[in-house]
Amino acid sequence: MTVSVPGPPLPSPYPLIDHLPAVFAEDRFAQRFTAAFDDVLATLISPIDCVGAYLDPLLAPPDFVRWLADWFGVLLDESWPESAQRAVVAEAVDLFRMRGTMAGLRRHLAVVVDGEVTISESGGTSVSTRPRPDPPADVEHWVRVTVRPRVPGALSEAAVEAVIRAAKPVHITHSLEVVP
Incomplete structure (x- = not known):
């Protein structure tokens, strides 16, 4: 079985001949022999050097x-442009830190949506003396999100809905309007 690697061989950043005693440095057989290993090891060393x-x-x-x-537990929508997917992963830690807050919702939408995002909310807070109470029934909390994408039709409404559901506080109802 023969394995062929397309393209020219990758040069080794650490040739083995440099690590042998000096007596072998001028030996043509030793140079050719170690060069064969360099070709194989270069394909392993290069990705390790570039792990960052x-x-x-x-x-x-x-x-x-x-x-x-997947490492960060971030769900990426395939309809998002590659730049948005990269930005969400790059800012995953900060987005999770702000999750469940209006600032987090604003930031998450700013990263994902290529366009103008307007958020209006009911505001206010609810306080209880009991731990883990049900949200108060006499106060309505809501968020309205209006999105004006730069490119009409390029935005997946379902993907934006998923971002809103993931980033908003749990007990708050929301609505989404996409304006062309």
């Missing part, structure tokens, strides 16, 4: 960005 780029969502290959999203 693989872990940076702004530099990583697209399929690796989806893998990083």
Whole structure:
């Protein structure tokens, strides 16, 4: 079985001949022998040297960005542009830190939506002396989100709904309006 690698061989950043005693440095057989190992090891060493780029969502290959999203527990919508997917993964920690707040909702929508986002809310807070009470029934909390995408029809309304549901406080009702 023969394995062929497309393209020219990847140069080794750490040639093995440099790590052998000096007596072998001039030996042509030793140079050719270690060069064969260098060709194989270069394909292993290069990704290890570049691991920082693989872990940076702004530099990583697209399929690796989806893998990083799984690390952070981020659900990416395939309809989002690649730049939005990368931005959500890059800011995952901050977005999770602000989750359940209006500031978090604003930030999450700003990262995902390419366009103008307007949020209006009922405001106010509810207080209880009991731990884990049910939300008060006499106060209505709501959020209205209006989105004006830069490119009409390029926005998945279902994806924006999913972002709103994930980022808003749990007990608050919401509505979404997409204005062309």
